[in-house]
Amino acid sequence: MAEPVCNSQNNHGRKGTEQLPGEVPISLTQKDAFGQYRKAYFNMDALLNRLIVRTQLYSQREELYLTLRESHQIDQHRREDIPYTSEQKIAEKTARNAIQQNNNEELEGMIEELRTEAASKVMSESTLENITRHARRHGANFMIYFNKLRPYIDPETLLEQLQERFQGNNNDKLRLTNYANAVIFWALADNHPFKILIREAFEENQRYTPQEIYDKLNPIFRNQHLGDLQNPSTAVKYLFITQRGNSNQGAYYRIT
Numbered sequence: 001m002a003e004p005v006c007n008s009q010n011n012h013g014r015k016g017t018e019q020l021p022g023e024v025p026i027s028l029t030q031k032d033a034f035g036q037y038r039k040a041y042f043n044m045d046a047l048l049n050r051l052i053v054r055t056q057l058y059s060q061r062e063e064l065y066l067t068l069r070e071s072h073q074i075d076q077h078r079r080e081d082i083p084y085t086s087e088q089k090i091a092e093k094t095a096r097n098a099i100q101q102n103n104n105e106e107l108e109g110m111i112e113e114l115r116t117e118a119a120s121k122v123m124s125e126s127t128l129e130n131i132t133r134h135a136r137r138h139g140a141n142f143m144i145y146f147n148k149l150r151p152y153i154d155p156e157t158l159l160e161q162l163q164e165r166f167q168g169n170n171n172d173k174l175r176l177t178n179y180a181n182a183v184i185f186w187a188l189a190d191n192h193p194f195k196i197l198i199r200e201a202f203e204e205n206q207r208y209t210p211q212e213i214y215d216k217l218n219p220i221f222r223n224q225h226l227g228d229l230q231n232p233s234t235a236v237k238y239l240f241i242t243q244r245g246n247s248n249q250g251a252y253y254r255i256t
Contacts, residue, residue, distance in 0.1 A: 045136045048102070070173045073233050103138040104167050110139050111159050114146070118155035142166050149180060152187035177237050194224050207252040210236050 017025040026047050029037040068074060110131055117123050132143040142162060149158055165176055188195045201216045202208070208216070210232035217235045221227060229235045236253060 041134055041136065048099070048136060073231065106136060106139045107142060107163060107166055110135065110142065111163055114155070114159055118159070123150070123155070138166070145176060145180060149183045152183050158183075174237060181238060194220070197223065202255050204255050207254050209252050213253060 017027050026043050028040055028044055028047075030040040030043075032038050065074070113127075113131060117127050128143070128147065132140060132147075135143055145162055146158060149162075161179070165179060185195065185198065197220045201220060214229060214232040214235035217238060218229045221229055221238075229238070
């Protein structure tokens with residue numbers, strides 16, 4: 001496993017660097033206008049990205065394919081039967097655990113700060129911008145969803161539900177998109193035309209294939225002048241809170 005080598009720690013204003021094997025050291029601090037060492041968040045994010053690339057994206061069997069599949073439609077996929085050593089499995093598990101722990105610790109700190117801000121009843125835009133600016137990639141993505149959805153749901157409920165979806169292995173882009181759509185959908189008035197059409201087209205706890213979702217959703221989008229959906233994979237992204245599964249007929253989605 002490509003573990004970073006720590007040259008020094010940033011305690012009490014000291015300079016700190018990290019180094020991946022075979023690469024140049026990366027400074028984790030930078031001097032501010034007063035000559036004091038502060039955390040270099042962009043460098044930290046870059047180091048984390050390099051660690052993910054070396055220990056996950058290109059060293060784990062299906063990681064590149066799974067990552068691309070999150071935001072692209074893949075027409076063909078062929079996996080070479082390359083031996084997967086026990087050392088690679090251990091390195092994979094260790095890297096995943098380290099990244100998850102790092103992400104979870106960042107989220108806990110951000111959520112605590114956001115809860116304190118929400119308790120004041122008036123959330124300061126400058127505070128929210130400051131939290132976002134100092135967040136790493138995982139935390140910044142969390143803030144994108146928080147800022148997008150906070151006009152539609154109370155902050156405490158939103159923080160609790162987002163934390164559940166971002167912590168551990170739950171950071172699933174499609175699941176997050178479905179959740180965001182659900183929050184906005186249920187914030188609509190019950191007599192909103194779009195809400196009425198969706199309720200008429202989809203029944204709770206019923207299974208729908210991607211093609212069925214596309215066939216039902218595309219006319220509704222046209223009716224509401226929202227444009228055409230490109231394909232069944234695109235249509236699935238516009239669903240609300242769903243459960244996914246597989247049957248003999250292929251993948252299906254259940255409205256819950």
